[in-house]
Amino acid sequence: MRNWTHYEARFGAVGGQGVVLAGAILADAAVFYENLKAVTSPQYTAQVRGGATKVDVIIDTQEILFPQTYIIDFFLAMSQRAFDRYVSDTSPDGTILIEPSLVTDYSKAPAKVYAMPIILLTKREVGKMVMTSVVALGAMVAMSKVVSEEAIRKAVLKNAPKGTEQLNLKALALGLEWGNELIKKGPIYRPSKGE
């Protein structure tokens, strides 16, 4: 059973890392395989690559009126710049997942921080760097349970370009496995409770 009626996820990165697509796949899973309502709202800068980029995925059991965020339940940060710029809206009860080779200062995190070497793992286990965002998406779903593993698997398959299905599924499985492990291992950082 779901313990929420409204869920907000934010994937922050630099342009080119593929998080806008990851957001679209998550929303796809929510709408088509979980019968929820979802919208994705991207933000990027004028640079094609290298600018701070984010996508907000709003998932609700009812029609979504305001299509942007109130307070983020899950924040994925794939770059320091995106972390610095977009982390502050995260709920104290929320979850933050970082790529530790690119996000090194998380001392301002308002919620517990988990670290996963997404880029290294993708390079080593999947071989194709374009799969980074799918690996991250898998971890996010495993940790948040916002959609089922079955739903995200179907959505990833649906969005995979022809010929890349197996690679996408491999990347997703890797993310899911690591996400489940991370929950067991616990966060690397917890914000101190108010003064």
Next chain:
Amino acid sequence: MPQPIKFYQGNEIIAHAAVTAGCKFFAGYPITPSSEIAAEMAHLLPLYGGSFIQMEDEIAAMGAVIGASLAGAKSMTATSGPGFSLKQEHIGFACIAEVPVVVVNVMRGGPSTGLPTQLSQADIMQARWGTHGDHPIIALTPAFPEELFMETVRAFNLSEQFRTPVIILIDEVIAHLSSGIAFPTREELTIIERTKPSVPPDQYFPYDTSFGLVPPMANYFEGYNFHVTGLSHDRTGFPTTNPDLVHNDQVRQHEKIYKNIHQIEKWEEFYLDDAEIGIFAYGTSGRSAMDAIVRARKEGIKVGLFRPLTIWPFPDDPIREKLSKMKCIIVPEINLGQAILEVQRVLGPDIPIKGIHRVAGVPIHPREILALLKEINNEL
């Protein structure tokens, strides 16, 4: 049968609606945050037997859609702030020459190149008065996926029915928002085509008002040869400076819109029936207002929303009818005060009207509207 639900971005929805409405020609010059409309039209138009051209700039693109429309093709272009500025000259031409075209303006932060990737609602007055001279204009402000589809179809219908440019005025958030939508099929829609002449070519005049306020429009290359100009003209389409003819034609062009305003006006109401506080908002700010209203109602605040889908011509009568009994009005908009001026004009000085104006490239958050609602409610 509606088509299955799929995930589409706002810009893509407009493109799909356009081809469903019968759009056969798109000319454009890519500009964020409207580029996906051009990209999707380039993909779709060949499938629908139409043509797509990327022109050398926005001015040329506007010229191309006017030409295509004169040749009989329902035509559209799409742009954002800087490109909308460039198109104004030709929009004026389309007004005076009475050429049906649809122009999408995805509003981003300005002036000039401003905030290319972030939203604003600061082109409301430009849509009305951007091109010089007295001219009526129709501008639509859809905010939800289904509305983007239906209002795009309506934009084509209105442009054909009234021989006029129609502006679709959305903001970057609405344009880039993706959500699930099932498109209606053409058979489920009302599609209006321009009125063609009922007389033979030798008796045809392109601005013949004996058939009503909107002269029948022949397509080029169908045997009707006629002159089109940006100069004031008589019924033949050739220039005139005859004071009576010039005046009467300008008045007629104004009246073809304003005497038919009730066919053009459209708005949505949200919790307005028992409301004591009214909100006037459109686009993303309209959606922020709806969210704030749902929360405010849970706290017993009687507030409702008037959300225009036609912002030009301004819905004077409906606003007077729906909002004149309110104790206070709020107008949130992502500009420093544009539509609020019109609301003030319509409702007069007796009702307090408060604006929320922020031009930071981000939406006005429902929290801000809710905070003002609580403040006002405490004073009621």
